Amino acid sequence: MGQTSNPNAPVLIAGGGIGGLAAALALSQVGQPSVVLEQSPEFKEVGAGIQISSNVFKMFDILGITAAIKSIAVFPDGILFRDALSGEQVLHIPIGPEFLARFHHPYGVIYRPDLLDALVQACRRSALITLRTGKKVTDYTDHGSSVTARTQSGESYEGAALIGCDGLWSRIRERVVGDGKPRVAGHIAYRAVLPIEKAPAHARVHRVTLWAGPKIHLVHYPLRRGELLNLVAVFHSDRYEEGWDTYGDPQELNEKFKNTRPEVRELLSLIDAWRMWVLCDRDPVKNWSAGRVTLLGDSAHPTLQYMAQGGCMAIEDAVVLARKVKDAQGDFAGAFLAYQEERYLRTARVQLTSRFIGDYVYHPRGPAAEVRNQMLKNLTREDMAWLYDGI
Numbered sequence: 001m002g003q004t005s006n007p008n009a010p011v012l013i014a015g016g017g018i019g020g021l022a023a024a025l026a027l028s029q030v031g032q033p034s035v036v037l038e039q040s041p042e043f044k045e046v047g048a049g050i051q052i053s054s055n056v057f058k059m060f061d062i063l064g065i066t067a068a069i070k071s072i073a074v075f076p077d078g079i080l081f082r083d084a085l086s087g088e089q090v091l092h093i094p095i096g097p098e099f100l101a102r103f104h105h106p107y108g109v110i111y112r113p114d115l116l117d118a119l120v121q122a123c124r125r126s127a128l129i130t131l132r133t134g135k136k137v138t139d140y141t142d143h144g145s146s147v148t149a150r151t152q153s154g155e156s157y158e159g160a161a162l163i164g165c166d167g168l169w170s171r172i173r174e175r176v177v178g179d180g181k182p183r184v185a186g187h188i189a190y191r192a193v194l195p196i197e198k199a200p201a202h203a204r205v206h207r208v209t210l211w212a213g214p215k216i217h218l219v220h221y222p223l224r225r226g227e228l229l230n231l232v233a234v235f236h237s238d239r240y241e242e243g244w245d246t247y248g249d250p251q252e253l254n255e256k257f258k259n260t261r262p263e264v265r266e267l268l269s270l271i272d273a274w275r276m277w278v279l280c281d282r283d284p285v286k287n288w289s290a291g292r293v294t295l296l297g298d299s300a301h302p303t304l305q306y307m308a309q310g311g312c313m314a315i316e317d318a319v320v321l322a323r324k325v326k327d328a329q330g331d332f333a334g335a336f337l338a339y340q341e342e343r344y345l346r347t348a349r350v351q352l353t354s355r356f357i358g359d360y361v362y363h364p365r366g367p368a369a370e371v372r373n374q375m376l377k378n379l380t381r382e383d384m385a386w387l388y389d390g391i
């Protein structure tokens with residue numbers, strides 16, 4: 001397969017989100033230079049929280065950013081699952097010391113800008129990584145022994161290979177997979193963050209609390225060493241078709257959550273300006289590489305957020321990809337095939353399980369909710385070992 005003509009040519013990375021920056025960092029650790037081309041004027045993440053489970057802490061160790069993450073994350077004692085209508089405590093999953101003892105890495109939650117900042121700082125410390133902002137990749141040519149990426153402003157970048165880390169609406173995926181637009185789930189997420197002192201006492205605890213009701217749920221947990229509270233309210237709606245993000249409508253939210261417990265409505269009433277996401281995913285595919293071009297993270301296997309794993313999978317991807325690049329010694333096409341072969345089943349399981357959890361664990365009503373409550377009571381930590389043991 002086409003060996004690269006220039007052994008020092010960088011790998012081009014389209015997109016500098018969680019996946020793209022993790023990929024640059026992982027590649028630097030195997031001696032592979034890269035250029036990250038990010039469309040935004042700065043490296044920036046949405047002001048919301050993200051759950052980071054033990055499987056991704058294993059990756060943070062490899063990437064050398066565990067200390068930076070631990071200094072700013074929150075480590076909750078447990079995940080509390082409550083019925084949003086009755087208030088019943090359906091399930092409590094301890095994710096404190098017991099979880100750490102079993103999985104050898106912690107379960108944390110972090111403010112997304114803090115996670116991105118840890119990745120950007122680590123990338124800036126590497127002489128092998130070039131970070132470029134304001135570069136929207138619109139197209140590429142695979143020459144067989146190198147790749148040219150072109151940007152909206154008319155610039156061209158030459159590299160040994162190209163990794164599309166350009167998220168759910170990936171331009172690179174259009175060429176590599178060509179399976180059209182993502183699937184609109186019919187689920188809407190409203191997200192907001194507020195100073196923790198503005199939150200009621202029941203929400204000022206180091207815990208992930210999930211209030212689940214018919215076609216709705218609310219999740220809240222503290223962020224940034226406990227200084228902020230993260231709120232994510234999700235409901236079903238066919239009113240929205242495209243995956244854009246914009247401001248939400250508090251009245252619509254109040255209507256959807258009108259039958260929920262007072263604690264839930266009290267939390268929702270604290271926010272005036274919600275950011276809104278139309279949630280999308282895709283059916284899993286087995287092949288997301290073509291020659292010297294591959295995909296990583298949401299561009300490869302976008303998932304609904306019900307397992308809190310999309311970002312974690314992107315970071316796992318980065319570590320596996322870098323190892324395959326190292327092993328392949330210049331055969332990028334071979335490395336990319338080996339990488340997707342190792343990743344597709346695990347990421348597909350996350351995609352499909354997330355759909356199931358959304359419909360049958362978070363949002364069921366009536367007898368289906370009763371079955372859910374019964375089944376959750378029998379859930380053990382080992383049921384999640386396939387995920388949290390990591391790769």
Ligand SMILES: Cc1cc2nc3c(=O)[nH]c(=O)nc-3n(C[C@H](O)[C@H](O)[C@H](O)COP(=O)(O)OP(=O)(O)OC[C@H]3O[C@@H](n4cnc5c(N)ncnc54)[C@H](O)[C@@H]3O)c2cc1C
Pocket residue numbers: 014015016017018019020037038039040049050051052135136137138165166167168169170171189191232277279296297298299305307308309310311312313314
């Ligand atoms: C409500 C919600 C909650 C979530 N909760 C969790 C959670 O708790 N845990 C978890 O692990 N995951 C969670 N996720 C999923 C997680 O946010 C994504 O899986 C993750 O952000 C994917 O990272 P990525 O780098 O692949 O893509 P993105 O984060 O989308 O980054 C893509 C980057 O590429 C840039 N870009 C796009 N197009 C181009 C282009 N043409 N040229 C150059 N740059 C481009 C973008 O500006 C962006 O910076 C959640 C998602 C949602 C919606």
